[in-house]
Amino acid sequence: MNVHQKYGPQIWEDKKRDPKNWEDEWIPSACTICYGGCSIQAHRVNGTVIKIEGNPKSPIGSGRLCAKGISGIMLLYDPNRLNTPLRRTNPNKGINVDPGWKPISWDEALDEVVTRLKKLHVEDPRQLVLQVTTTLAPSSLVFFPFGWAFGTPNMWVAGGGVHCGNGAHASGGITHASWSIVPDFKHCNYALYFGASKGHGAGHVGTPNITLAADARERGMHMVVVDPMCNFAAAKADEWVPIRPGTDAAMALAMANCLVNEFRIVDTEYLRTKTNAVYLIRPDGTYARDPRSGKPLVWDDNSGATKPYDDPGAKHAALEGMYQANGESCQPAFARLKEHLKKYTPKRAEEITGVPAETIRRVAREFGEAARVGSTIVIDGVTLPYRPASAIFFRGAQGHKNSMHNCFAVDLLNHIVGCADVVGGTLGFNPVCYGHPETGRPHYVPRADRDGLMATGVWMLPHVPYPPAEPRRPDSLGFIELFALSHVSPIMASSDQEQCWQKFKLPYRPKMMINYGANSIMSVGNKDAVAASLKTYDFIVSFDIFLNEFSDFADIILPDACYLEVVDPRPNFPFIFNHPAGEGEWGWPIRQPVVQPTHDRRSARDVMLQLAYRLGLGAEINMALNSYYGLDGPEMLDPSKVYTMEEIADRDLKHNFGPERGLAWFKEHGVITWPKRVDEVYWRPFLDVRIPIYHEYLIDLVQRTGSICREAGLRLDPSYYGPCPEWLPCPSHEVTDPDFDLFAFYYRDAVQCNGFTMENPWLDEAARIDPYSYRIAINADTARRKGLADNDVVWLQTVTGRRVAGRIKLTQAVHPEAVGIAACAGHWSKHQPIAQGKGVFFNDLLEVDFEHTSPVNLNLDLCTKVKVTRHEDQGEQYTAVVIGQA
Amino acid sequence: MNMRVLFMGVIANFTGERELALSFNSAPTVRGLLDELERHYGSEFGARVFRTSSTPRLLQMYTRIFVNGNLVGNEDLDKPVSAAPADKPSSEVLVYLLPAACGG
């Protein structure tokens, strides 16, 4: 009996007849369909969830959910979910090779896993790889501590991790002390988006931003979206500026050139006091330093002499000119940057981007004027800088070989006009928190670090973007230690991983993987590269909800409880990851079981804890958890004891909010809220920290990283490490064969989250109604020129011969030189019958190798040049897509 | 003052031992203790625990120091190591290092 049959109108009659034995509860918790973690309340009647709504008491959504969030019920009760552990009987692994699954008991499964882990631990713990999915990354907190306790450095967020974050997060950390950036929707008057959809379907702060963005538009915020496609953000904007994929930096730098060299709209006070614009730069590009303290020097106009940047007497530091420092002619960093920008004329940018020069110039002027440089506003009785303009970027701009500079280039616009973390400007997501008024926790504040530049107060991972860690010869499979500005590395699944490891004489190879919900066969790049990498493992254990394409490479499958069946004390912490920015309230919700797991399903986190204890790593994992969660005092986990996830959650909550507010309190209330302070929201004027507009540290970084690479024979292109933001081409920009004339890119579909939600029948229904979700968007004029018609089946083929098929949708809403593909679709696993055969598997076009990776932050290059040809077979295998025409 | 110093996580690989007993005439500051440990284990210990770039040195983002069960931050480094709790024969300082790199 399905939910609808059971809870038809008859049940309300039954309730009236027997109200005492009737359970009717609303349980507060948190969504995890995407990483947005919006607060939900689930309506449970007699043990069955019949509805999911937003939780109006929590600022993480304020009662609203997106289409995916309300569809969670279909995940919970999906009849295709895994019910019991499985073991493969077919030793052969490969794409679509049936593993011959045989149900086994948990005891049998865990005994084998423990035996193998014990052996590995003695042999070399680095041979263990922990792979988690982007979607569940915030709730995978036990996985990384498990890895640390076990002693492996090899953990990665497969897929989205190498697509969407290496540049955006590093850049956000360096200049806004946050994981990402967003306009201050409440006060912003001019929002400029480069390849971003914040507030229009993006995952970070998903539904809260949607409300904030909608309110801002109603209030009159002008919005300009620079994007190859006019979809979720651009369709609602005042202006769509179509741009060639991967060229955002060229447009942003031309705008910066207009602002500083043509219009002279510059916030000199901000640049002087909050950036390194005044630091003197030597002819070799490095800082001129005070011989005694080693601090960067500035030129003080008042005294006509050099002074260390933080000298109280250096109030009038020069932004322009040429000065003598330590016997050399030096320029302030701003003067250098200004000169550098001159080569980015709007005309040159037009050639690179396809955006008309006059549009670039006009948008630059509008942006600069909207920033109202010099103005102030009073908020909560405090006079603050008022700069109601904001330029943001995300995956579209940063998912390229030139990832780091693309981010720096767009963000530079904010710093030129001083609209960074002030009223109306571009905000990091909550980088300052002074804690709950009763406990002072959580507490984190950015601080000045090397050369007075800002280091974040809190970060998602132990290694922070600034100051970059000393590059080291890699010990890990992904080379994160070598590339200090990276987070996640495609070398974990690349086609040239063995060559990379050999170059650095890595003394071990991966042997065993524990996977938590990632479908890396589809989520990283072309399936052949990932399959070849997976085949090298002796043993793969995978926690999952469904069998999927990745499962064909696993040896043991463990059926996970879903997000409605587990506890998590901090689904939104740290707040730099998923909490609405700007004025309002802090909110710390929890995730709690809405129902207990049925069948033989268990929470992966409980199982990982048990594994650690069974392996004799209790002290190590407890200390890893203490260190990661920051638990101390009475709530510190005793290294000699065994805990459950519920007990750990209880301690974490009490540690932050006092002994009376443990898990039981949170289960009842769902969320704790308290008001944000003005110096938390608009923190920049209150803190004595600077950020780089001139990235001098990259000069040192490329020398150190480069020398280690040189020794090993790995070629590192230093041009990506210049101290001034540049536009540099992707491999796709250098394709000269005229047959390969279109850029292919993918975008995040608002009704889907990666590949994981495509099995959800409600979302599938919505996607089938949407003419774009399962089709390739191609410019109508381009298509007609090629003799293609709406709904034709085509091949997209890359210069390396990779190809995918799909139906086309003719539209004016995509750049004439590009084709756009939604989400991570094209599942072929028979175990996901709703998802199977629908949409286009874009990632199969992507090369996964060092050549297609940013040499600064290891982001994968996500644009590729394709030839579009009519498919020889227009037939039946595309019926699922055809349904969408109805 | 008697002190038991425990090493866990990545730092135990550098020290080569998981525990060290120390005795001081009077309570050292946390920084003083860490300097002493650096002298004992070599400069690599200091480079892992501290950021070398700042003076006075700040802890690396991934360093955790627990003194008698309480986490110590940069603002506490110049305070003396607290006395042993009543039920313990000596003060206990635990040095834990998360891996500097993770995420693959």
Ligand code: SF4
């Ligand atoms: S934005 Fe993400 S977390 Fe929020 S409701 Fe939608 S799917 Fe759930």
